Every structure is written in C-alpha cells, then in structure tokens.
Amino acid sequence: MTRLDTFKALTRDIDGINKPLLALGLFKLWNLIFGLVPLFLYSLLVNRVLVDKHMNELWPVIAGYLAVFLFATIGIAVSKRFSNRLILKYDLRIKNKLLKKYISLDNEVYSNYSIGDVKSRIENDSAVAGKFFTTHILDFIYAVVYAVALAVILLCYDWRIALLSFIFVPVSLFTVNFLGAKTKKTGEELWKLQIKYESFLHSNFQNWKDIKTNNLEDAQLAELNGHYKKIRPVWFLNQLYLHLGITYSFFTKNFITQLFIYFIGGLFVIKGYSEVSVLLVFISFYGQFFGFIENISNSMMNFKNDSVNIGKVIGILNLEADKRPYRRIDGTDINVENLEFTYEGNVSFALDGISFSVRKGEHLAIVGESGSGKSTIAKLLTGQIKPQEGTVSIGGIDIYSVNGESVSDKVSIVVQEPVLFNMTIRDNLLLAKADATDDELIECCRRASIYDFTQTLQNKMDTIIGEKGVKLSGGQKQRLSIARAFLQDRDIIIFDESTSALDSENESDIITELKSLSSGKTMISIAHRLSSILDCDKVMVLKDGRVVAFDTHQNLCNRNETYDLLFQSQYMAG
C-alpha cells in the first residue's frame, strides 16, 4: 500500500484529524524556511565576509543567525506540541473505532480473531498507526521538499560537482529499499509469532488456578520457552536488517559521499573549474542534502516495517460490519428446518438434518450423549454460528437475515461457564439491563437463589467478584448468570447446562422460579438432570447430530430405546 492509500484508509470516517494535521504542516513549512535561511547566511559569510572581506556585513549575518535560531526554536517547540496532540487524539479515536468495529462484526467473522490478535491490534498496532501522520506523512514530505530545495541550490552552486555527487542518491535509496523489504518480511513473521505468544500468555493468566492445581507449571514454562525460541531468531534478523539499513545510510553519508566530493571537488579546483570557497559551501550544503536523503531512505525503510502493523489496523477497519438490518421480532414460535452444520476443519457433521418446532410458552428439553450436538443447536438458535444448510426462524423471521442485536433482544442464553467480569455483582447484573432499579436487582437475585449469598458478603451487591468471577463457586456463578437472564426478561431463554454446577435443592428452586416466570415464555433446556426434564413439554433426543426422538418424557420412557438407555445411564445417575 502506498502512503496515500494508507492515509486514506486510516482517516476514513475519523473526524478532527485534518485541522491539527494542517496546522502541523504549516509549522513544518515554517521550520523548512528557517532551515534554509542559514544556508544563505553561510554562503554570505564565506563569500562576502571571508573571501571578499566585506567586514561590515559580518554583523547582519550574525544577527540573521540569531533571529533564525529564535524563530526555528519557536517553530520546533510549537510543532512538537501539535504533533503530540495529533498523535494522542488519533490514538484515542482509532482505538475507539477498532473496538466498535470488533463489536459490530458478524459473530462468524469475530470468531476468526484470537485474544492475542485482538489485543495486539488494538494496543500495539494502533499506536504505530497513530504515528503514521507525523512520521510517514509530514516528516517524509518535509524531507523530500527540503532535499529537492537543496538539490536545486547545489545545482545552482556548481552543477558539475552536483550532478556527479547525485549518483549516490539512487544507490542509497535502492539499498535501503532492499533492506526495508527484508525488514518488512521478518516483521510480518515476528507479528504472527507474537500474537500466538500473546494468546498463550492470556490463556495462562486466565487459567492460572487450573495450571497450579494440575501441576502444569513446568509444561507451561516449557511452552513459554518454546515461544521465545521461535521469536528470538526472527527478532534478531528483523533488527539486523533494520540496523544494517541505518548503518548503511550513515556510512554513505559520512564517509563515501564526503570523501568523493573532496576528491572530485579538489580535482575541479586544481583544474580551475571551481574555487575553494565554492567547494567549502558546497560540502556544507551537500552534508545537509544527504542528511535529508538519509531521512528519506530511513523513512522508506521504516514505512515498510510499520506497514506490517498499520496493515493489521486497516485490515480490521476494512472488515464489513454486520450489515444485516435490525428487525424487531414479535412472535415467539421457533421453527428449525433441516439444519446442517459442520465446524471448520471437521470432516463430520455436528448436526445433520435437524428439524423441530417449539411453540410460544413451551418448554423443550434437549438431551443426548456428550458430543451429540446439543450446544451446537444452542449456538445456532442464538445466531452465534450460521448453518451451512437449513433455516431457523423465530416469529416467522429468519434469524440469519437480521442482525445479531435483533436476535439477542429476543433470546437470552445462560451457559455452563458464564461470562462474568472483574466488577461488582451489581455491575455484572447491570450489563443485562443498564437502567435496572435496586428492587429489580434484588428480585432477580432472589429468583436465582443468590440474594441470600450476596447478603453474607462484606460489600453485599458491591462486592467485586474477580477475573471471570473467580471469587465465586461454580454454582454461584451460574446463579448470577441466571439472575442476569431473569433481569433481561427475554421471550426465549436457552439454558445450556446452566444448572450443572448446582446441587439438587438449588436446582429445583431455580426450576420452580423458571416455571413461574415461564408463562408466555419459550424455554429450551439442554438438560443435565432428571429434574430438569420431567416438567418439560417435550424432550428432543439427539444422537450423532441427528434427532432420534421427539416426544413427551412419559411417551419416550415407554417407547424409545435410546432415550431409555440414556435416561437410565445418565439422568438417573445425576
């Protein structure tokens, strides 16, 4: 991607950037003018004062130098301030935009990104993108304009020496470009390894308790070292190419070109084509000129390197948000027809030709052996994944033709491992309904049999429950998550083994509450115990991703062999 394309992609839909960028550009121009004036003063000093001995011009030259110093200092200070402001402003906006984009993504697209990837893009890559405007746009344009201005001045001074000395420019640019390509390639490899490493770290921090209890520290340390071993050589190569580029431009600027000009210039002076004073000024100008060529080369190399990170940001910005329309779903009947679903990378169906319906107010239990496809149905009914074949409609609306919000406004799901945040119990509940009153919070906690527990805590509802609710037992987490579903009060509630960690007494209390709440609501329970099946209107039995029976518990007990076996082995034991 060119700088212009990158600029367009990074500024699309981001307001408030153009003004500080323009202001910064003007101050760069200011700096450029006050950077060129000393060259003119130097030439006056050498030619008029020293060579022609016009001593009366010495004081104006000195005054000119002082004035330039003053104005240039002001220019540098003000542009630094503007550039910091621009970077901070952009950084905040781009992070915000990336987060919003992630949230608005279709579930399927969203699940393509690992935690390490997301973290790296939002934190590190966006910071690199934030510096793009100053480093790769303004500083680059400044260096190019300055270099062109100096090239013109050099040509005016002595076109022969100038033309000869310019041969180093393409050589330098080519070499630095070549090294830049290598830096970019290794940078990309490094990025891939780093996101794997970040994901590994993240899952370690999340599961540190399990790692300790299962004595997995050594295995995890070995894996950590494995990550370092892979990262180290690529990082080394990346830094090598980067520094080779920098060293090369330094060497050409300070040694080869200077030596060459002294040699050629000396020959020209000896042959009478030029003068010592001209050569002196020329060498001083050329030093500055090549300094800017060096800046351009470095900028080209750094742009290649940074474009790895910037590309990751643009990659997310260019993703299509969930464009499906929002539609209010009024009806509550669920109709599932001929669902087929295979997880990516798997060869066999997780679900194969599933059809069933649940009427408004009915309670359906889904049972089956482990791996028979129960949770996959729950994910499909909530639109988290899309089937390869078949349809799911709620109230006559195809749930895959509307956006995720339409479905989540209608259906809530309570899962075995609920998503809880390191916040207070109150805040975790308020996520479900931001404007819930205290009475509503107490009511939903009572119904989920968690209220009494909250009252035993020092800070009651304002107790912070730790990362992923680590300070709560499995059953307390599930009850909190059920309280959240009660608070959400959706028309359809899916319980995916969400009472598995509760004791029988607590489970039956919650089921009684569910029943009292369920008038008019449709419920689907991925059942764990006998108690959760007995009162259901229908039971659907799954085997290897297919429906093998669909009837009332009593009828199934009498007639269905699979159900009977499953029931005897699994549910009676529970």
Ligand SMILES: Nc1ncnc2c1ncn2[C@@H]1O[C@H](COP(=O)(O)OP(=O)(O)OP(=O)(O)O)[C@@H](O)[C@H]1O
């Ligand atoms: N994310 C995934 N990627 C690949 N395969 C998966 C994934 N999730 C589930 N599967 C596979 O799909 C099949 C159905 O899984 P599912 O989780 O729906 O079963 P289940 O009946 O809910 O099992 P359990 O009772 O053990 O929770 C299984 O063979 C499982 O290995």
